[in-house]
Amino acid sequence: MRLAILGIRGIPANYGGFETFAEELGARLAARGHDVTVYCRPHYVPKTLIEHRGVRLVNLPTIRHKYLDTVIHTGVSALHTLRAHYDAVLMCNAANAIFAGWPRLAGTPVVLNVDGIERKRKKWNAFGRAWYLASERMATWFPDAIVTDARVIETYYAERYGAGSTFIPYGCTVGREAGRETLDRFGLEPDSYYLYVSRLEPENNAHAVIEAFEHAKLSRKLVVVGDAPYAKEYIGSLHQMAGPRVVFTGGVYGQGYRELQCHAWAYVHATEVGGTHPALVEAMGFGNCVIVNDTPENREVVGDAGIYFEARRPASLASALEQLDADAARVQHGRARATTQARDHFSWDRVTDQYETLLRRIARRTGPAEGNSPANRGTER
Numbered sequence: 001m002r003l004a005i006l007g008i009r010g011i012p013a014n015y016g017g018f019e020t021f022a023e024e025l026g027a028r029l030a031a032r033g034h035d036v037t038v039y040c041r042p043h044y045v046p047k048t049l050i051e052h053r054g055v056r057l058v059n060l061p062t063i064r065h066k067y068l069d070t071v072i073h074t075g076v077s078a079l080h081t082l083r084a085h086y087d088a089v090l091m092c093n094a095a096n097a098i099f100a101g102w103p104r105l106a107g108t109p110v111v112l113n114v115d116g117i118e119r120k121r122k123k124w125n126a127f128g129r130a131w132y133l134a135s136e137r138m139a140t141w142f143p144d145a146i147v148t149d150a151r152v153i154e155t156y157y158a159e160r161y162g163a164g165s166t167f168i169p170y171g172c173t174v175g176r177e178a179g180r181e182t183l184d185r186f187g188l189e190p191d192s193y194y195l196y197v198s199r200l201e202p203e204n205n206a207h208a209v210i211e212a213f214e215h216a217k218l219s220r221k222l223v224v225v226g227d228a229p230y231a232k233e234y235i236g237s238l239h240q241m242a243g244p245r246v247v248f249t250g251g252v253y254g255q256g257y258r259e260l261q262c263h264a265w266a267y268v269h270a271t272e273v274g275g276t277h278p279a280l281v282e283a284m285g286f287g288n289c290v291i292v293n294d295t296p297e298n299r300e301v302v303g304d305a306g307i308y309f310e311a312r313r314p315a316s317l318a319s320a321l322e323q324l325d326a327d328a329a330r331v332q333h334g335r336a337r338a339t340t341q342a343r344d345h346f347s348w349d350r351v352t353d354q355y356e357t358l359l360r361r362i363a364r365r366t367g368p369a370e371g372n373s374p375a376n377r378g379t380e381r
Contacts, residue, residue, distance in 0.1 A: 001363055002035045002085065004103075006077040007070070007092035010040025010059070011052050014253050016199060017170065017278030018092045018115070019044075023053065024171060028352040030054035037084070039077040041069070066230045067128060070095055078102040087363040090355070091143065094118060097135040100142035109362040112143035114165075116153060116274030116297070123201050123231065137161065144362045147355075150275030152297050166358055169301075170276045171351035172285030174343045176335075178262035179255070186223070186247055188263070193221040193247070194321065195264035195288070197257075197279040198271060199228045200235045205270035205293065205311040207234075210242050212309075212317035218325050220265055227251045261286035266324055266331060269293060270311045276301055284342040289334030291320050301346075305337035 005022045013019035022038050030036045030053065037056045047059045060080060062073035070093060078099040081089055089103045094114040103110050118124075119132035139146055140157070146165035148154040157163045180190065194213070198204040206224060213222045224242075227250050228235065239248065252260060261267070267283035270293045280301055283290055290306040292298045299308075307324070309316040324331055 001087040001359060002037075003029060003359060004037045004039065004077075004081055004084065004086045004089045005092070006039040006081070006089065007074045007096045008038070010045035010057065011038050011055065012045075012254070014044060014251065018113075020278055020282075021113075021170060022092070023055075024173075024348050025352055025355055026055040027053035028348060029356065032352075032356065034356075037086075039073070039080070041073050071098075074099050075102075081108060082106045088359045090359065094135045094139050095132060097138035097142055100139070104142075104144070109144040110142070111145045111147055111166075111358060111362060112139055113147040113149065114139050114153065114157070115149070117156065118274075120273045121201065121203050123203075123228075139163075145358060147358070148275065150297050151300055153275040166354075168351060168354045168358070169346055170278050170281045171348035172278075172281045172342050172346045173258075174285045174287075174339065174347060176262045176287035176339075178259045178286075180259055180263060182252065182256040182259040183263055185256075186249055188221070188223065188247070188260075190263040191220075191265045193223045193264060194218075194266050194268055194291075195223050195225065195260060195283070196268045196270070197225040197261075197283070198269075198277075199231075200224075200226045200238060201228050201231050202234055203271070203273045205272060206238055207241065208311045208314045209268050209270050209317065210238060210246060212314040212321065213246065214241070214243055215314070216318040216321045216325075218321055220325060221245045221247055222268075223247045223249060223260060223264070225249050225252050225257070225260060258286065261288060264288055266291055266321075266334070268317070268321075269298065270317075271295075271298070272311060281342065281346045284338040285346065287335045287339045289324070289331045290338050291317070291324070302338075303341055305334070305341040307334065 008018045008022050009015050011023040013023045026036045040057050040059045041062050060076045074096040081103040086108050089110045091112045100110045100112050119129040140161045140163040148165045149170050154167045196209050267288035268291045269280045271277050292306045293311040294308040309320050
């Protein structure tokens, strides 16, 4: 098949979950013989880079603005697909739903991965939340198929909009072996730190993690990995509340990210909004003992393979950290359970199988009008 992935910043991944998703899925589809194109933004991917891991890159312009960057670039990319003759398009992010019908004008079917319920994020103003709410409805109209990466989100679309969807979780690489060059760069030793990874935005609760860490009596450091392009004030407040044993690395990707994951004593996950969070799935795949904010979405991913706390009660996290700090047996048990959970449910090869099946199914349809009713959606489970 000739396939396109759009609605992201581009690959190689250097921002967040959708970018890693596009890189890992796109590379695996290309390795299986498919012709895959990923649409990229110029301020994330150099224009001189035209191929990565067997995937063709198309770099198109956008407007670099918090509220316009994604939708403008996706609109331009969707227009580009009209003359590209793809067999199917995979679009990411419910905010882009308004463009999901455009490739279909040229007879190209579209799959939309809606992600989580983004309108609940605190970073959006009233207009942003209204756009996401409208986009949720448009997601049930314009694409041929919806993908949800969490059962909680699948249920949400079914109950609120009567829309069926195809559940396909986020993927991960399973294995704990990695070098330590990145640890040396930040003055770290294996098993000497707790790891926290996310975009540094309020609903991901980095502030609660730092508060808990500062109140706990621990022998290890806290390493905070992540950044956010439009959250400078919040990030500044995190630095102010953090003591000298908190290490901020900024965004770290690729091999460096893997090294930090593989050598952590335990991984702390504190998000409260969204579906399946990539960093949590990845932490389990890298064999981490995971300490997780108790939300339905996070419980769906972790099951009984993690330790739970309440982000709104940082003392509950402080207590969990203190218990783990000197309990190597419990950490090893948590690592084993997390690895098994990741291998059984979230491997990238399994995820690729599911997307390949869905894309083949919609690519074989005779026309764009066939696939937009709930009766025609959600059959690949």
